[in-house]
Amino acid sequence: MSGLELFSIGSWSIFDHLLRMKRLPAEGETVPLDMPIEEMERLHFGDCSANIAAVAARLGLRTGLGMVVGDDFETSGYGAHLQALGVDLSGVEIRPGARSGHSFNFFDAENRSFCVSHLGVAEKQDDWRIPEAAIVQARALVVSEMFGPYTLGAIEAARRAGRLTAINGMVASAGQSASRFLAAADILILSRGEAADLVKRLALDAAGDLLDLGPRLVVITEGSDGSRWHRCEGETRLxxxxxxxxxxxxxxGDSFAASVMCGLIRGWPIEQTGKFAATVASFVVEAWGCQTNLPDMDRVALRYRNYFKENLIP
Structure with a gap:
């Protein structure tokens, strides 16, 4: 695992079922699915931490993954898929006889959505051990759900080792431990809804106030409205x-987070990093599933140049 540029860690559900309808149902209502039946039956590879690892590896970063899964990680072909992308799986613990989690994602024509998950082996994480040797040897670490002892141990170990640290997603779900996560993070990447929830739970006035709690960069994604980048120097909209x-x-969102880490690890300025991340995410939304349309750097550079009328500088 030595020589890794990015280590991604977290465990939620690793399999996704995607179910689209024209509108979400009211209470007690039945609505038809608006999608090909072949897609309804398809099982997609997911999980935030694995999504980030897959995207980062596809973009050329030497990437490792940490999570605990059931043996269906191998029998489903997921492990082989990530290895083919170049992800180092030495930090993945497979528990024989256990089942990995599944998420069922429901969304309508306007992309309003909700998700229900059965976590499987990821439900109880109190006794999990982090792959600390791999974490402290990597240049950067990003943690995703679930935000509990496993990921808290990971980000605090990386902080002690002086590594670049990032949080991706719903850290408000950490409850009283949220302040420890934030204190150990250099970078915080949230969706608009996740940011609003965290600001409310911490009784802050605005997202920029999160900079006082540890992170030096807070990135908030806003879908088609772009992203906001909060630093002590002020806010940048991209x-x-x-x-x-x-x-x-x-x-x-996971592809955006992976791309942010890619840009920062490579020393790019904020403006280029943000536009790069938006370009990568634009590929992911063009196909069903999180990892089915991952671009390489050549495809990203071409779309970046065509859209922003400037070259992506390596």
């Missing part, structure tokens, strides 16, 4: 990359 072939937004 655009989204719109696509005419929108299919499914599942995994777009």
């Amino acid at each position: 655009p989204a990359v719109r696509t005419e072939s929108f299919v499914d937004s599942t995994g777009a």
